[in-house]
Structures are given as C-alpha cells and as structure tokens.
Amino acid sequence: MRTMQTAIPAKPAPEPTTDSRPYWEGLARGTLLLQRCAECGRMRHYPRPLCDACHSFAADWIEASGRASVHSWTVAHHPYHPAFRGELPYTVVTADLPEGVRIVAQLRDAQADRLWIGAPLRIGFEDNGEGMVLPVLVTAGGSNK
Structure with a gap:
C-alpha cells in the first residue's frame, strides 16, 4: 500500500x-x-x-524597551495550520511589556517547563523565510537577533 x-x-x-x-x-x-x-x-x-x-x-x-515578562503560555501539540506541523510542539507566550501592552509570540530558546508567571523575557526577531520579520520571545539570558 x-x-x-x-x-x-x-x-x-x-x-x-x-x-x-x-x-x-x-x-x-x-x-x-x-x-x-x-x-x-x-x-x-x-x-x-x-x-x-x-x-x-x-x-x-x-x-519598545525589548523587555517582557510572562503573563501566560500554552503549548501547541496540534497545528492550527498545516504549515506548523513540523514545529510541534511549540510554546506560545502572552507577555507583558513594561510599556503597558501585551504581545503574543512563540518562545524560541526554551521549553515551557522553564517558564513561570513573571519570568523575564526579551523580544527577539526572526525572518519567516518569506522576507518578513516576526517578533519572537526568548528568555532573558537567551539570544535570537
């Protein structure tokens, strides 16, 4: 078959x-x-x-300052779009920025078990392969720029 x-x-x-x-x-x-x-x-x-x-x-x-802190997160085990199935599982974080707004982005340099509410993060930048740069989140000691 x-x-x-x-x-x-x-x-x-x-x-x-x-x-x-x-x-x-x-x-x-x-x-x-x-x-x-x-x-x-x-x-x-x-x-x-x-x-x-x-x-x-x-x-x-x-x-923006580039700093953030974890407000919440979720781990996706099923892709919301078929193009993401090769990245499973992935962590999506809602983060508070000191400027008073929130951002939702993928966590790039750690697993969800390293997160806690209030954990310090930084904004990173990632080319999506289509010529567009997207924001991502990295742990405060991580690198993704």
Whole structure:
C-alpha cells in the first residue's frame, strides 16, 4: 500500500496595512515599535487605526524597551495550520511589556517547563523565510537577533 504525501503549504503571512506598516518596518530593522495615541497617550498593540480610550485617529510610534515578562503560555501539540506541523510542539507566550501592552509570540530558546508567571523575557526577531520579520520571545539570558 502506498501512502500519499502532501506538500506542506506555506505558513500564513501577515499582511501589513497602512496603519501597521511602521510596525512591520520596525521589525525588519530589529526594533519593536509600539503605537501610542497622540491625543491621550494610551499605548496599544497590535497597531490599529483608532484609540480605544479616546477614539482619536492620531497616533505616533515609540520604540519598545525589548523587555517582557510572562503573563501566560500554552503549548501547541496540534497545528492550527498545516504549515506548523513540523514545529510541534511549540510554546506560545502572552507577555507583558513594561510599556503597558501585551504581545503574543512563540518562545524560541526554551521549553515551557522553564517558564513561570513573571519570568523575564526579551523580544527577539526572526525572518519567516518569506522576507518578513516576526517578533519572537526568548528568555532573558537567551539570544535570537
């Protein structure tokens, strides 16, 4: 009996918009940029056109410190998309940034058993193989830049 092997599809890629383009350009330079409301100063992440606090469309960008701490995590044992099946299991972390926002990204340099709530992390940067840089999380002593 022969088994058919199916080709692994490409990973889904983010599609930058007018509102998120500075974010993606910053990642390409190895910098995490965060959007800040130019009216009330509220930080927001992921970039979007409207401030959820004062409803202003005015925004500017600030460079994040690059530091983070674990808020929560999950270990994926089943891929949400077939392109990720070769990476199983992988850890996805929700991290608090000192700027007052959270980011969700894959943990790259450790297993989930090395995590705890509040564990220090750093933002890393990883080319997705399609010419786009994505944020990842690494332990405070790790390296991924």
